[in-house]
Amino acid sequence: MRLTAYTNYALRTLMFCALHPGELIRIQDVAEAHGISKAHLLKAARQLGKLGYLENVRGRTGGVRLGQPPETIIVGEVVRQTEGDMEIVECFNPCSNTCPIVGVCKLSTLFRTGLRAFLAELDKVTLADLVTNGPVLLERLERHQDMQSAAC
Amino acid sequence: MRLTAYTNYALRTLMFCALHPGELIRIQDVAEAHGISKAHLLKAARQLGKLGYLENVRGRTGGVRLGQPPETIIVGEVVRQTEGDMEIVECFNPCSNTCPIVGVCKLSTLFRTGLRAFLAELDKVTLADLVTNGPVLLERLERHQDMQSAAC
Numbered sequence: 059m060r061l062t063a064y065t066n067y068a069l070r071t072l073m074f075c076a077l078h079p080g081e082l083i084r085i086q087d088v089a090e091a092h093g094i095s096k097a098h099l100l101k102a103a104r105q106l107g108k109l110g111y112l113e114n115v116r117g118r119t120g121g122v123r124l125g126q127p128p129e130t131i132i133v134g135e136v137v138r139q140t141e142g143d144m145e146i147v148e149c150f151n152p153c154s155n156t157c158p159i160v161g162v163c164k165l166s167t168l169f170r171t172g173l174r175a176f177l178a179e180l181d182k183v184t185l186a187d188l189v190t191n192g193p194v195l196l197e198r199l200e201r202h203q204d205m206q207s208a209a210c
Numbered sequence: 211m212r213l214t215a216y217t218n219y220a221l222r223t224l225m226f227c228a229l230h231p232g233e234l235i236r237i238q239d240v241a242e243a244h245g246i247s248k249a250h251l252l253k254a255a256r257q258l259g260k261l262g263y264l265e266n267v268r269g270r271t272g273g274v275r276l277g278q279p280p281e282t283i284i285v286g287e288v289v290r291q292t293e294g295d296m297e298i299v300e301c302f303n304p305c306s307n308t309c310p311i312v313g314v315c316k317l318s319t320l321f322r323t324g325l326r327a328f329l330a331e332l333d334k335v336t337l338a339d340l341v342t343n344g345p346v347l348l349e350r351l352e353r354h355q356d357m358q359s360a361a362c
Binding site: 059060061062063066069070073091092093133141144145146147148156157158159162163164165168169171172173175176177178179180183187188189190191194195198199201202 | 211245293297309310314320323325330340342350353354
């Protein structure tokens with residue numbers, strides 16, 4: 059069982075912005091700090107902008123910053139948006155389903171219950187909660203960013 | 211977020227056997243009833259055999275049947291075995307992790323909590339619970355199997 063890399067990148071971008079409140083962040087900096095492709099992050103940042111989680115400021119000195127206070131950004135809600143259909147098994151998607159017992163299968167009902175329990179845990183936590191150990195996270199990220207910059 | 215097809219196939223095989231208590235089931239029959247490749251099912255059946263969930267009887271008239279009563283087969287335990295490492299995000303695997311904040315990241319802790327909640331729901335249900343509506347499931351599966359056989 060795995061979340062998409064896209065969701066992972068979206069959450070890392072939000073965390074990076076929450077660690078630099080008010081600052082305009084270049085996606086290049088998130089990419090270097092996390093060692094992730096800039097192209098992948100740009101796609102996530104665009105969606106986060108459309109959803110209002112990020113504010114995108116265009117131009118040469120532009121960048122992104124949080125579009126709302128981190129205390130109001132609920133992790134479970136972000137994951138629902140970035141993961142899309144949350145198709146734990148193929149039968150969750152009626153268009154691609156091939157299973158003949160769809161609709162009468164108690165296993166798919168159980169997977170839905172499990173998924174709700176998973177998301178219920180993520181709904182208890184906000185972006186602000188994820189960065190309460192900000193100094194430790196920043197130290198790690200800045201060290202990695204310096205190494206990446208030096209290597210380029 | 212998605213479970214592997216392998217887990218899905220393993221659980222469908224177990225359900226099929228639970229619907230035919232005591233009978234020796236040919237993997238070909240599971241494949242036709244569910245419209246799944248026999249090769250994929252054979253791999254899952256082999257692992258289920260090793261784990262004791264299935265008994266494999268070799269030979270021309272051989273097949274598989276449940277290796278233990280369905281009331282004792284807990285869905286969460288099967289999923290833990292068939293999914294392997296349950297790497298919701300890359301940092302769950304220290305060998306492949308590239309994230310610099312591993313070990314101090316509250317997001318990965320949250321994902322672990324969510325995963326535990328997901329599995330806790332699956333631990334409440336046994337294979338026997340999944341087939342309490344046996345006649346409805348059998349009717350659907352047999353109809354699909356007849357269609358598949360006729361097409362071959």
